Amino acid sequence: MAIIPPSQLQKLEPCPSGPLQILPLAVSAPETTSGATDSSPALQTLALSLTIPTYNEGQNIGPLVERLTTLLDRALPQDYELIVVDDDSPDLTWNTALELQATYPQLRVLRRQDERGLSSAVIRGWQVARGRCLGVIDADLQHPPEVLVGLLDAIQQGADLAVGSRHVEGGGVSEWSLARRVLSRGAQTVGLLLLPRVVGRVSDPMSGYFVVQREAIAGPLLNPKGYKILLEVLGRGTIDTIAEVGYVFQERQEGASKVTWRQYIDYIHHLLRLRLGGRLSRLHQRFPMQRFVRFGLVGLSGVVVDMAILYLLHSTLGLPLTRSKIVAAEVAIINNFIWNDAWTFADVSLQQQGWSARLKRFLKFNLVCLAGLVLNVLVLNVVYNLVFGQRWAYLANLVAIAIVTFWNFWLNLKLSWRVTQVK
Ligand SMILES: Nc1nc2c(ncn2[C@@H]2O[C@H](COP(=O)(O)OP(=O)(O)OP(=O)(O)O)[C@@H](O)[C@H]2O)c(=O)[nH]1
Numbered sequence: 526m527a528i529i530p531p532s533q534l535q536k537l538e539p540c541p542s543g544p545l546q547i548l549p550l551a552v553s554a555p556e557t558t559s560g561a562t563d564s565s566p567a568l569q570t571l572a573l574s575l576t577i578p579t580y581n582e583g584q585n586i587g588p589l590v591e592r593l594t595t596l597l598d599r600a601l602p603q604d605y606e607l608i609v610v611d612d613d614s615p616d617l618t619w620n621t622a623l624e625l626q627a628t629y630p631q632l633r634v635l636r637r638q639d640e641r642g643l644s645s646a647v648i649r650g651w652q653v654a655r656g657r658c659l660g661v662i663d664a665d666l667q668h669p670p671e672v673l674v675g676l677l678d679a680i681q682q683g684a685d686l687a688v689g690s691r692h693v694e695g696g697g698v699s700e701w702s703l704a705r706r707v708l709s710r711g712a713q714t715v716g717l718l719l720l721p722r723v724v725g726r727v728s729d730p731m732s733g734y735f736v737v738q739r740e741a742i743a744g745p746l747l748n749p750k751g752y753k754i755l756l757e758v759l760g761r762g763t764i765d766t767i768a769e770v771g772y773v774f775q776e777r778q779e780g781a782s783k784v785t786w787r788q789y790i791d792y793i794h795h796l797l798r799l800r801l802g803g804r805l806s807r808l809h810q811r812f813p814m815q816r817f818v819r820f821g822l823v824g825l826s827g828v829v830v831d832m833a834i835l836y837l838l839h840s841t842l843g844l845p846l847t848r849s850k851i852v853a854a855e856v857a858i859i860n861n862f863i864w865n866d867a868w869t870f871a872d873v874s875l876q877q878q879g880w881s882a883r884l885k886r887f888l889k890f891n892l893v894c895l896a897g898l899v900l901n902v903l904v905l906n907v908v909y910n911l912v913f914g915q916r917w918a919y920l921a922n923l924v925a926i927a928i929v930t931f932w933n934f935w936l937n938l939k940l941s942w943r944v945t946q947v948k
Pocket residue numbers: 577578579580581582610611612641642643646662663664665667777781782783784
């Protein structure tokens with residue numbers, strides 16, 4: 526492992542944490558809890574801040590920075606910055622970038638150690654940026670740097686967003702296999718179906734090469750998932766005018782791709798999140814999803830207990846079905862209470878410690894479940910006698926348990942475990 530001198534480490538910029546939100550240039554960034562000087566963009570503004578997300582791009586970063594600075598020194602002399610956001614690459618890309626700073630003072634380097642992921646890396650870069658325009662480019666030279674000039678021109682002519690596109694005139698992909706072309710187009714089609722008003726606004730919504738006016742995305746809380754940061758910008762930003770500039774996606778010369786199947790899953794997740802937007806978060810507020818999942822898992826453990834006891838009493842000891850079921854269900858209720866109290870509603874029980882409080886909770890829980898038990902026995906008998914016939918007691922019991930689980934959850938939620946009530 527290479528030893529990096531402390532003087533080199535000092536050149537790293539602190540990485541922002543907290544909400545993924547871009548601030549307008551006039552507003553100072555909130556002070557960090559560590560008391561570190563914030564990366565307020567108010568100090569000195571620039572025309573462009575270009576973020577370069579990297580992971581193991583040590584061989585590419587030098588040539589990229591050289592090509593970009595040659596172009597930008599002409600287009601925006603002294604008026605731009607390049608921000609490398611490296612996720613602590615094993616090949617020490619961040620250190621390679623730091624070494625470039627001697628030649629390219631407009632280069633800033635962030636080494637992220639607490640977070641991972643392309644989209645959030647881009648936003649972290651924009652959070653320390655001083656640019657009135659914010660851009661992103663891949664580090665692996667697949668995005669031809671020359672196209673940046675066209676993107677900047679489009680912004681200068683009034684576009685809120687200028688996107689490098691493979692699907693307009695002048696655009697394309699160099700040597701993609703048929704499979705990759707199909708996957709890329711397939712992903713776009715899925716996007717069009719799920720989120721037509723966002724994905725349909727540009728010809729290449731999968732592009733990771735674009736420049737956007739800061740004010741078009743300053744404000745809203747960003748919440749990207751995976752690779753497709755452009756979706757987030759289109760979905761949450763205030764973007765009126767969009768320009769597209771064709772570019773040919775080059776073959777990677779050095780380093781390895783980081784694309785895996787995971788990115789496709791993240792992409793669908795991201796689309797759904799944008800699609801459901803406020804509705805999903807409102808649902809989250811109203812419906813305690815995590816508790817429900819835990820309640821369901823505890824319920825499942827209760828099913829095992831219930832089944833085992835029923836088997837023991839009815840099949841092994843030969844007791845009548847109804848009596849066996851009542852005992853089995855009560856043992857399952859006790860099991861469920863213990864787990865729910867210690868896990869599902871642990872936060873509530875912590876506030877009400879002591880045996881008497883616990884006993885009260887148990888009695889309440891039991892009362893609610895008693896209603897469920899009566900229902901359970903009724904359903905079991907109806908299903909057992911009328912639907913499945915004498916041989917299918919366990920299947921009948923499963924159906925009864927499934928129905929009663931819903932009933933129990935609903936009742937417990939409304940009556941006994943309601944957080945507002947017990948708090
Ligand atoms: N900071 C950071 N950068 C990443 C991460 N994943 C990928 N990148 C960078 O994001 C850019 C795009 O990633 P690639 O793996 O090249 O993805 P791609 O260009 O869609 O696919 P290929 O054609 O296979 O290269 C590159 O500059 C990567 O180094 C990550 O988790 N964190």
